[in-house]
Amino acid sequence: MIGGDEAGTFTHAPVSCAPTTFPRSAYELAEATSPAFAELYDGVSRDDGFLRETLRGAIKNDAFTAALWDVYERSGGQEGRQKAEVGVLRSDYMLDAPSGLPLQVEVNTVSTSFMALGSKVSAMHRHLAAWSAKPGEVVDFDAMPQNDALSSAGDVLAAGWKAMGSKGKIMMVVQPNERNMFDQRHISHYIFETHGIHTVRATLAEVNAEGALRDGTLTFRGDDIGLVYFRAGYTPSDYPTSGEWSARLLIEQSNALKSPSVAMHLAGSKKVQQKLAEAGVLESFMPERAADMRRVFADLYSLDGDEGTEAIKLALANPAGYVLKPQREGGGNNLYSDDLRKRLELGGDLGAFILMQRILPPSHQTLTVRAGKVLEIETLSELGIYGSYLRVGDEIVINKHGGSLLRTKAATSDEGGVAAGYAVLDSPLLV
Ligand code: ADP
Ligand code: MG
Ligand code: MG
DSSP: OEEOTTTOOEEOOOEESSOEEEOHHHHHHHHHHHHHHHHHHHHHHTOHHHHHHHTHHHHHHOHHHHHHHHHHHHTTTTTTSOSEEEEEEEEEEEEOTTTOOEEEEEEEOSSOOOHHHHHHHHHHHHHHHHHTOOTTOOOOGGGSOOOOHHHHHHHHHHHHHHHTTSOBEEEEEOOTTOSOHHHHHHHHHHHHHHHOOOEEEEOHHHHHHHEEEETTEEEETTEEEEEEEESSOSSGGGOSSHHHHHHHHHHHHSSSEEESOHHHHHHTOHHHHHHHHSTTHHHHHOTTTHHHHHTTOOOEEEOSHHHHHHHHHHHHHOGGGEEEEESOOSSSOOEEHHHHHHHHHHOSOOTTEEEEEOOOOOOEEEEEEETTEEEEEEEEEEEEEEEEEEEETTEEEEEEEEEEEEEEEETTOSSOOTTTTSEEEEOEEEO
């Protein structure tokens, strides 16, 4: 279900009726490399000089990145940071039809969603396959991977809370009028039922009004908070006033473990992704895994300086072959084709954008259900591999892939937001 905390109306999340085919080899490559990306982005988050240098242009040209950077600085940078990081990450891929490789769209380090609803959709597809099997027909369950995204996310958050001394409650930071609350509540319920930890939901405005620091400990409505899990705070509209920024800073300055820390949030920037693709950069962070990891890199271009001039020429010669990306999360922010051309022609300082090769996945015919209505449409799919990550001090305690999500969108739509109404929740049928 998706719905609103205050609206009181609910509808089921849009879903596909059956799983969509995805090559097993590409799925397995994506799954096998995803933990290396968790380690990489955590490594980046710990490198003050690299973050500072890489994000310089974005901080200058983009107020949102600048405000996040300000929280990082004012909470003491690396020194002010907890000596641990807990992450529920999702590395997203589209199948590149020409090469057959899964090419990475991005790695999400903040507010990753659909671990719960995605797991339910996988289970529903398995159930329907068994239900509709003819007598004597053998259902190929091996082609429909079991999806443990919900338990993986819940377990790693609980492990992070325990690593900090099992203090107080977990705070889940959410948006007012949250539409995706059922995905979130399943996680809270799982954490309580499996680990006995209470979760409290709070908006940034509520944290600003009712949160405080007591000897470094974050308190909310009188309870101590051991871990703060962000399901909001990733987009400018989550900060309508300076009060929300005060709340983010208060959280960051507290000794609660943050999932993610603002450093890890910043490490997930599109600009960092582009920088890592430059010759030798990934290699400097991940010398042993870099060759594997590069297999899933799409072409990425900086729009700074001389290099930028060359990239702009490339893109203007073939606007449909590229995607122009600002430093944003949550879908609906990228520019394609004509909009991309217009923005590049407008010129100015493009340091807050990156340019990316447009990935061209194969299309499918998909039976979708949205708001109770069945519709068959031509679609493209994006595979997300979840990752659970926990580092305490210098030791990586947990780093494993944890379930997957297929989001399937109308082939005519550039972007594919499930909650935004462009895409449906789906699961892969490995072939
Ligand atoms: P966000 O952080 O907002 O989710 P993404 O980089 O994932 O940003 O882009 C949003 C959506 O745009 C993706 O889910 C995908 O549908 C589409 N998209 C992004 N990059 C590409 C690309 N290189 N090729 C094709 N489609 C892309
Ligand atoms: Mg994202
Ligand atoms: Mg995305």
